[in-house]
Amino acid sequence: MLVEQDLTLELLPNGGWDARIEVVQVGDLVRSHLIYTQNFTVVYDTLLGPLSGAYLARRAAERGKPVLVVDSHSDWDHYWGNQCFSAPILGLQLTAERILGDFGKAELSKKSEEHASYGAVKLVAPTIRLQGETTLDGGDLTLHLLHTPGHRPDHLALYIPEIRTLLPGDAVETPFALLDEVNPQSDLEQMEATLERFLALDVDWLLCNHAPPQAGKELVRSNLDFYRRLKHQARLSDSVESLIRQFPYTGPADADFYRKDHARICQAAWSAAHP
Numbered sequence: 001m002l003v004e005q006d007l008t009l010e011l012l013p014n015g016g017w018d019a020r021i022e023v024v025q026v027g028d029l030v031r032s033h034l035i036y037t038q039n040f041t042v043v044y045d046t047l048l049g050p051l052s053g054a055y056l057a058r059r060a061a062e063r064g065k066p067v068l069v070v071d072s073h074s075d076w077d078h079y080w081g082n083q084c085f086s087a088p089i090l091g092l093q094l095t096a097e098r099i100l101g102d103f104g105k106a107e108l109s110k111k112s113e114e115h116a117s118y119g120a121v122k123l124v125a126p127t128i129r130l131q132g133e134t135t136l137d138g139g140d141l142t143l144h145l146l147h148t149p150g151h152r153p154d155h156l157a158l159y160i161p162e163i164r165t166l167l168p169g170d171a172v173e174t175p176f177a178l179l180d181e182v183n184p185q186s187d188l189e190q191m192e193a194t195l196e197r198f199l200a201l202d203v204d205w206l207l208c209n210h211a212p213p214q215a216g217k218e219l220v221r222s223n224l225d226f227y228r229r230l231k232h233q234a235r236l237s238d239s240v241e242s243l244i245r246q247f248p249y250t251g252p253a254d255a256d257f258y259r260k261d262h263a264r265i266c267q268a269a270w271s272a273a274h275p
């Protein structure tokens with residue numbers, strides 16, 4: 001079906017991960033995950049707006065279990081479907097503050113200018129505002145909500161130990177996770193700590209928002225390696241330009257978005273290494 005920005009929404013066929021999880025993909029842009037436990041159905045991220053969000057709300061309600069929404073963080077492509085849910089929406093207190101403050105308003109006005117479909121979006125914040133990490137007892141599955149900053153300060157990843165499955169949100173991505181824009185030094189430290197924490201978990205399946213579903217945690221390792229090499233090279237380089245030469249962009253050739261962000265992240269790493 002077509003959703004916001006005329007993108008195609010599809011329910012991916014199960015590729016070998018636990019059958020209690022469904023992956024919903026919108027174009028090449030983003031994914032959301034439905035987790036069916038004995039006690040409730042969890043929707044981890046609500047996608048782009050009232051069209052994609054309504055699909056998720058319908059799908060989640062079909063099993064007849066109570067529905068819980070979890071917002072991974074306050075970037076638009078993860079929570080703009082919130083308005084479609086009468087279910088409780090869990091997220092960090094900081095996520096609610098960002099959605100209801102200048103950050104949320106600025107994103108909505110920018111995207112509304114880019115595409116008319118975003119005119120129908122209403123900013124809805126989490127209704128259950130967490131002060132930190134928490135655990136949801138689904139009966140058969142335990143869902144650990146992990147506070148994992150680095151990409152955003154309000155980021156929640158989701159780990160399910162019984163099936164060794166990590167849903168890292170935006171903190172792991174192909175070709176690299178995108179760094180926050182608050183303070184280069186602390187953003188880089190948090191990113192590294194988050195990726196190290198993921199790497200220490202037992203992971204059979206990695207279900208990312210911005211990378212295809214995959215077995216194992218090789219992508220966690222390569223994201224961490226990216227940031228470690230960047231930090232090392234930043235110390236050795238005498239300018240941002242030389243850092244970008246020494247640590248060139250190696251992602252997809254046609255991905256302008258990642259190429260630009262690579263330059264931005266290099267700038268951050270260089271200024272963190274040369275305060």
Ligand SMILES: [Zn+2]
Pocket residue numbers: 073075151152170
């Ligand atoms: Zn994000």
